[in-house]
Every structure is written in C-alpha cells, then in structure tokens.
Amino acid sequence: MIPLHWYLIVAGALFCLGLYGILARRNAVAILMSIELVLNSVNLNLVAFWRYLAPETVNGQMFAIIVFAVAAAEAAVGLGLIISIYRNRQTVIVEDINLLKW
Amino acid sequence: MEITPLTITFGIFAIFALGGGLGVVLSRNLLHAALYLILSLFGIAGLFITLEAPFLAIVQVLVYIGAISILITITIMVTRRVMGVTDSVNNQWPVAAIGALFTFGAIVFVLVSNFHGRVAAGDVPADMIERIGLAFASPQGYLLPFEVASLLLLAALIGAIVVARE
Numbered sequence: 638m639i640p641l642h643w644y645l646i647v648a649g650a651l652f653c654l655g656l657y658g659i660l661a662r663r664n665a666v667a668i669l670m671s672i673e674l675v676l677n678s679v680n681l682n683l684v685a686f687w688r689y690l691a692p693e694t695v696n697g698q699m700f701a702i703i704v705f706a707v708a709a710a711e712a713a714v715g716l717g718l719i720i721s722i723y724r725n726r727q728t729v730i731v732e733d734i735n736l737l738k739w
Numbered sequence: 740m741e742i743t744p745l746t747i748t749f750g751i752f753a754i755f756a757l758g759g760g761l762g763v764v765l766s767r768n769l770l771h772a773a774l775y776l777i778l779s780l781f782g783i784a785g786l787f788i789t790l791e792a793p794f795l796a797i798v799q800v801l802v803y804i805g806a807i808s809i810l811i812t813i814t815i816m817v818t819r820r821v822m823g824v825t826d827s828v829n830n831q832w833p834v835a836a837i838g839a840l841f842t843f844g845a846i847v848f849v850l851v852s853n854f855h856g857r858v859a860a861g862d863v864p865a866d867m868i869e870r871i872g873l874a875f876a877s878p879q880g881y882l883l884p885f886e887v888a889s890l891l892l893l894a895a896l897i898g899a900i901v902v903a904r905e
Contacts, residue, residue: 639749639789641857642850647753647786649846651760651779653839658764660835661828666769666815670776673807674760677783680795681756688790689854692863695874699881701795702871705802706888710895712807716814717903723818724905732829 644685651678665719665729669712676708749789755782767827769815777808791863794871 651674658671680701687697723729726736759779766772780803787796864870874880 638858639746641854643749643753644786644790645850645854646847647756649843649850650757651783652846653843654757654760654764656842657832657835657839660838661832662764663827663829664769666811666818667763667772667827670763670772670811673776673803673811674763674779677756677780677803681783681786684787684790684792684795688792688863689857689859692791692859692861695867695870695880698792698795698867698871699874699884701792702798703884703888705798706892709802709807710891712810713895713899714902716810717899719814720817720903729818 641685641689644681648678648681648685651675651681663730663732665722665731665734666716668731669715669719672715673708673712676704680704745789749786752782752785752789755779756786757782770812773808773812773815776811777804780804780808792867794868 655671655674655678658674659668662668662671683697683701683704687694687701691697719729722734726734728734756779759775759777759782762775763772763779766775780799784796784799784804787793787799875885876882
C-alpha cells in the first residue's frame with residue numbers, strides 16, 4: 638500500500654505549479670488552464686483523504702464530483718468571457734485588459 | 740519501501756501528472772500547453788484508479804479530457820492571433836516562482852508531519868458506485884447539492900451562451 642503522504646506531496650506539487658501559472662502567465666487561457674491544475678490537485682487530495690481515512694463512506698467522492706461540476710461551469714463561463722473580450726479588444730493578454738483599472 | 744506493481748503504477752501516473760503540469764505552466768506555445776494539460780489530467784485519472792475510485796477516473800476522462808480540454812483548445816484556436824506572443828510570463832514571475840516554492844514547502848511540511856506513513860483505514864466497499872448513486876437520490880444524503888449543481892450548470896450554460904454570442 639502506498640503511504641498517504643506520497644499522494645499529498647504530488648497534489649501539493651501540482652497545486653503549486655498551478656499557483657505559479659496563475660501568478661506568472663500573461664495569457665488568460667493559460668491562467669484558466671492553471672486553475673484547472675489547481676482544481677485537479679484539490680480533487681486528488683480529497684480522494685486520497687477519502688481512501689485513507691474514511692473509505693466506507695461516500696463523502697469524499699461526493700465532494701470530488703461537486704468539484705467536477707463547478708469546474709465544468711467555471712471553464713464554460715470563463716472561456717465565454719475570454720472569447721467575448723477577444724471580440725471587443727482583439728487581445729487575451731491580461732495586462733492589456735485594463736478597462737476597469739483607474 | 741519495496742517496489743510493487745502498485746508503486747510503479749503510482750510513479751508513472753505521478754510523473755504524467757507533474758510533467759504535464761510543468762508543461763502547462765512552462766511551454767510558450769499555448770496549444771502545446773493544452774496538450775500537456777491533457778497529459779496531466781490523464782495522470783490524475785490514473786492516480787484515481789490507484790486510489791480505487793474508478794468512477795471518478797471515468798468522470799475525469801469524460802468531463803475533463805473529453806469536454807474541458809476540447810473547450811480550451813477551441814478557445815486557443817479562436818484567439819490564435821496572440822498565440823505567437825514572445826513573452827509568455829509577466830515581469831513578476833520570479834516573485835511568483837518563489838511564492839509557489841514557499842507554498843509547496845509549507846504544504847509538504849504540514850501534511851507530511853501530520854500524515855506521515857498513514858495507511859488505509861479499511862477496504863472500499865464493493866458496491867461503492869451504487870452507494871454514490873443512492874446518496875445522490877436520497878434527501879438525507881446529497882440530493883440538495885445535486886440539485887444546486889444542476890442549477891449551477893444550467894446557469895453557466897445560459898450565461899456562457901449570452902456572454903459569448905455575437
């Protein structure tokens with residue numbers, strides 16, 4: 638049996654890769670992809686804790702399924718917003734989208 | 740720690756997940772980043788298999804690899820005028836890298852010191868998928884979150900159409 642902390646280290650590394658991508662990338666689509674990485678690492682953590690601490694319940698898998706649904710909604714709306722911004726401003730570089738910056 | 744088929748499988752899929760993640764944040768070509776994202780999501784699906792959650796692995800392949808990556812790829816192609824941009828990271832990337840490394844250190848320290856060497860508390864019931872389905876349909880279980888998720892998906896569907904149409 639694989640020890641629990643191996644999964645936690647993999648999920649933590651994936652989370653921090655996503656965090657770096659969110660903070661450092663300039664393209665809005667790349668930022669959205671990094672958010673997907675972060676959500677996946679959280680899912681991996683949820684399922685690992687479910688398997689190792691309470692495998693006879695369904696709670697951990699339920700949380701992961703709800704995260705799937707929210708991630709799908711977030712991706713659809715986010716990519717719709719990006720396409721809309723691209724139509725109006727011909728760019729998806731987040732530094733150039735400064736309409737609300739005073 | 741002895742080498743068993745399970746640990747080898749875990750290692751392969753962990754390399755898929757982390758290597759794909761590295762490719763997502765580091766590759767300059769966005770289309771390559773999307774392909775690396777698919778590799779990473781596939782690695783996570785394999786890790787779900789090693790955690791004895793096959794239903795989640797299938798949902799991962801269907802929802803993430805089947806739907807979300809296709810959506811992302813189409814968006815990249817629609818907005819491709821900026822695909823060949825030279826600088827893929829902004830000028831605060833060293834701070835971001837240091838912050839991410841620091842966060843990783845903190846996460847590993849807290850989690851490993853609390854859960855070092857923990858092994859599974861028991862076995863997964865054989866009828867796990869049936870239990871998930873029943874929990875989604877029972878008012879004592881997860882009926883309300885299920886309905887809220889349906890409403891959220893409907894709102895996201897309508898919102899995405901309204902926002903993105905001509």
